[in-house]
Amino acid sequence: MSRRMRMLVLGPALLGLGALFAWAIAGLAAFGDYRGPYGFVLNRVVVPLRHTTNVVMGTTFDVRGLDTMGEEFILYAALVGVTLLLRDETRSRQAERRTSRLDDDAVRLVGVAMIGGGLLVGLWLMAFGYITPGGGFQGGVLAAGAVLLLYLVGSHRDYRPFRNEHFLDPLEAVGAGGYIVIGLAALVSGTAFLTNLFGLGTTGTLVSSGSIALLNWASAIAVSCAMVLLFAEFLETYVVPLEPGDAAS
Amino acid sequence: MSYLPYVVAAWICLVGIAGMATSRNLIHLAVCLTVTQSSSYVLLLSVGYVKHGKAPIFVGTKVGSTAADPVVQALTLTDVVVSVAVIALILALALDAHRLSGSVDPDGIADISG
C-alpha cells in the first residue's frame, strides 16, 4: 500500500476501534467504584498469611509467583535474544573499540557519587521491597544503571570488568534459575510448586514473608545482571568510529 | 460517574497504533509501541483504583482499611518488564537493519514480499 492508501484504510479502522472502546467504557464501573473480589480478598489475607506488609509484592512473588517466574524469563530471553542479534555488531566492533575519556575531574567525582548513591538506593529497594514500595525489579534496574554510570563517567576500560560475560552470565543464570529451584524445592518437599516454605517471621521486618524474600533476591540478581548485560550489549555500540576507515566493517 | 480515565487509556492506544502505522523510523516505531502498551497500564490501574483508598501497603495502616487493588498493580509490574524486553529486542533488530541496509525506515527494509 502507498502511504496515502494506508492512511485512508487506517482512519476508518481507528474510528471503528474507537467506537468499540467507547462501547466497552460505557459498560465499566465508574472510576473509583470498583469492587471486584480478587484484589480485596488479597488485601485482607496476604498480610496475615504471609507476613509481608507490601501486598503488591506478596501478590507478585507468592500468590501470583508464577507470572513473575515467566517475567524473569522474558527478561532473560530478551537478553539472550539481543546477544544473539547483536553478535555480528559486537564482533565487528571488537577490533576498534575506542573511548572518549572524560577529562573533567569534577564531573567524574559527581558521577562516582551518583554511582554510590544509585547502588545504595538500588540495594535498599531490593532489600525492603516486601515491606515498602520497591522490589527486585526496580532495585535491579537502578543498580544496573548505577554500574553503567561507571562506563559513562569513566572510560570503557574501567567498566570492562563489570561487563565480563564469564562472570555475569552464570550469575544471571543463578538468578533466573534460582527462582525455579526455589519453586522446585517446594515441589520436592511434597507441596505445590512455588509454595512458601520457610518461616514467615515478624511482619514488617527484613526477616519476614518466607520465600518471598528469597524469590525477591533471586529476581533482584537476575534483573541486575540482565540489565547490565543488556545495556552493555547496546553500549558497545556507543563507540562511534572516528576515522572514515573504521567504518569499513 | 467519571469515565475520563478510561477514555484517556483508549485514546493513548489509538494514538500509539496510528504512530506505529505511519512511522518512518524503526526506533520511533518501537517507542510508539511502548506508548500503545502504556494504555494497558493506565487502564489496569484506573480499573483498580478505589475511591478514598490508600496504596495496598499496610505500614502504619490497619489491614482491611480501604486500599487500591493490588492485583492490577502486580500485573502492571509484569507488563512494564515485558515492554523493556520487547523494546530492547526491536531496537537490536533496528541496529541490524541499519548495519545491513543503512536504513531504519520500515518501508525501506522490506526485502521480501509477495
Add this chain to the structure above:
Amino acid sequence: MLLGTLVPLQAVAFALVALGAPLVVLTRDPLRQALVNGIYGVSLVCLFVVLQAPDPALSMLVVSGIGYPLVILAAITRVRGHERTEQKKDGEQ
C-alpha cells in the same frame, strides 16, 4: 459527568498523560522523541502515584529514567554515527 469523582490532582495527571502520548508519537526525530518520551514517562509516574500505585510508579520511574533512554540513545548514537561516517566517505570520493 466525565470528571465526577476525579480528584483535581488525578484529573491533571490524566490530562498530562493524554497530551503526552500524541506528543511522543508526533515527534518524528528519534532523539527528540527519546526526550519527549522521558517526559511522558514522568507523567505516567505521577499518574501512578495519584492512583495509589507506588510500586508500578517506581518501576515506571526506573524504566523511563534508565531503561528506555539507555537503549534508545545507544541505538540512535549508533545509527547517527554510521550515517555520519558514510557521509564523510561519500564526501571523500
Add this chain to the structure above:
Amino acid sequence: MTWIPPLLVAIPLLSAAATAGLDHITPRPIQDALVIGAATATTALAFVLLWHAESHEVVEWFGGWRPHHGVALGIDFAVGPLAAGMCAVIGLVVTLALLYSLTFLREAARLFDALMLVALGAMCGFAMSGDLFNLFVWLELMGVAAFALTGFQVERLGPVQGAVNFAITNSLGGYLFAIGIALIYARTGALNLAQIGTSLSHGPAGGLVIVAMTLLLCGFLIKGAVVPFHLWAADAYAVAPAPVCAVLGGVMTDIGLIGVARLYWSVFAVPFGHGRGVGDVLLWLGIATAVLAGTMAFLQRHLKRMLAYSVVCHIGIMLAGIGLLDSAGLAGAELMFLAHALLTAGLFFVAGILHVDHALIDELHLRGRGRGSWLLAAAWFAGTVGLVGTPYVGIYLGHGLIDEGARPWVLALLWLGSALAGAALLRAGARIFLGWGDAEEELLGRAIEEDPVERDVLRPLLVGVALVAVVLGVAISIVPGLGQRAEYAAERFRDTSGYAATVLHGRAVTPPASLPVSIRHTSLESILFATGTTIFALGLALAGLYRSRLPRGISRAASRTLAPPIRVLHALHSGVVGDYVTWVAVGTAVTGGIWALLLHG
C-alpha cells in the same frame, strides 16, 4: 500427578538458564546432552501426563493457593487430555528440531538452544494455564524467544525484516490482549478462566464483554496467523533457519488457536454459547484463511515461504473446525494439529537439507537438483500427500471429523484450500526431485536466494529426523483409537460447567467408558472429497508445472484473467510493517463490529 504440569515448564526453563549461563564453562557435548535431555524429559513427562489426564483433570494450584468458595486466589494449570496432548506434540517437535540443529546450527548454538528451550517451556505453560494473565505471560515469553530466533541469521536483511514484522505485529496483538484482560478484570474481578466464566453467567453480557472478547481473541488470532492478521507469518517463516521454522510453523502458530478454543469454552461460551455468532465469525475467518493462504502458497517459489503459507492455510481449516463449536470439529482440529505439526516440521526439515545440499531454496533454481535423493523425495511427497489429506493419510482423519459438522459448501471451500496448498508442494516436489516442468514461470514473481547457515552437517542425522517427523505425521490418521480419544478429549474440553466445577470446587470428572481401539470411521462424503482433492491437487500441480504447454488460447486467457488479481495479492503482502499494523487495526475493528451486530441484544 499434580507435580508433572509445573515440571513441563520448570525443566525447559531451568535448562535454558543453565545452558546459556554455563556457555563458557562446560564442554560442548555435555551442553548438547543437557539440552536434548531436557527436551526429551519434558516430552516423556508430557506423555505420562497425557496418560493420567485421560481419567481425571490434573489441576495444580501454584503456591498452594487453592480457591475458597469459588474465588480463585492463585494461578492454576488445569490439564485435560487435550492440553496434555498438545504438550506432548510440542515437546516432540522441539526435541526433533533440537536434534536436527545439533549439526545444522553450530554458530551461537548455546544462545539458540536456550531460546528454543524457553519457547518449549512457554508453549507448555500456555497450553496448560487456566489463568487469563498467565496466558499473556506465556504468550509474551514464547514471542520474545521466537522474535530473536527468527532473526537468527543476522548477516542478511530478510531475517531482520521478518523478525521486525513478527515482533511488532505480535507485540501489538499482545497489548490488545492486555487491554482485553483489563476490561474483563474490570467486569468480573477475576483472572481465573473458570471463575470469569462463572461470573459472566450472571446478568447480560453487554458491550463490555463483546469488546473484551474481540480484543482477547484477536490477540490470539494474530499469534495464530489468521487472515487478515497472517501477513507476518510468511515473512518470518521464510527467513528463519529450518529447525526454527519447524517449531514456529509446526506448533507455535497453532497454539494461538488452542488459546481461542480455551477462552471460548471456559469463558465466552457462557454468555454467547446459545447463539452461533462467535462460531460463525471464526468459521468464516477460517475459510477465508484457508482459501487465501492456499492461493498464496501456490504463488510462491521460495520453499520455506510456500510452506509458511501452507501452514497458514491449515490453520484456517483448524480454526473452521473450532468455529463449528461441536465436539467433532474440535476433535478434528486437534487431530489435524497433531498431523500438521509433525508433517510441517518434516517438510521444513527437508527444505533445510535441500538448502544445505545445493545452497538454493528457490523451487525453479532447484529444478532437477533433487534427482537421486530418494529418501528426501519420499519424505517430501509423503509429507505433501499427508497435508493434502488423501484418505487415511496425515491430516485426513482430522479433516474428516471437521467435515461431520460442516455444511457442504463449507466443506468444499476448506478442501479447496487444502488442495491449493498441497498442489503448490506437489509442484515443487515434482520440479525438484523429478525435474519436471518448465524452468521459468513469471507468475511466481522474483527469486530470493540466501546462503545456508552451515554446510558441514551430519546429513544422515538430518534425513533421519525429517523421516521420523514425516512418518509419525503420516501415521496419525491410522493410529487405532486416536480418533475416539480425541473426541472424548474435545468433549471434556467443551464442558464449560464441568471445567469450572473441577477447577474451582475440585469435583472429579467422570472417566470415560472404555474407548474402542479401532480406526475411527469417516463419512463417505469425506472420502469422496478427499479423493477429489487429491486428484484436483495433482491436476493443479501439473498445470502449474506445464502452464506453457496448455493450449495457447487457454494459457493466454488464464494469464490475462489471473495476472491482475495475482498482482494485487502480491502487493497486499507487502512486507511493510506499517501496512501490517493497519491490517491488525482493520481486522480487530471489523471482527468486533460484526460481533457487535450479531451478539448484541
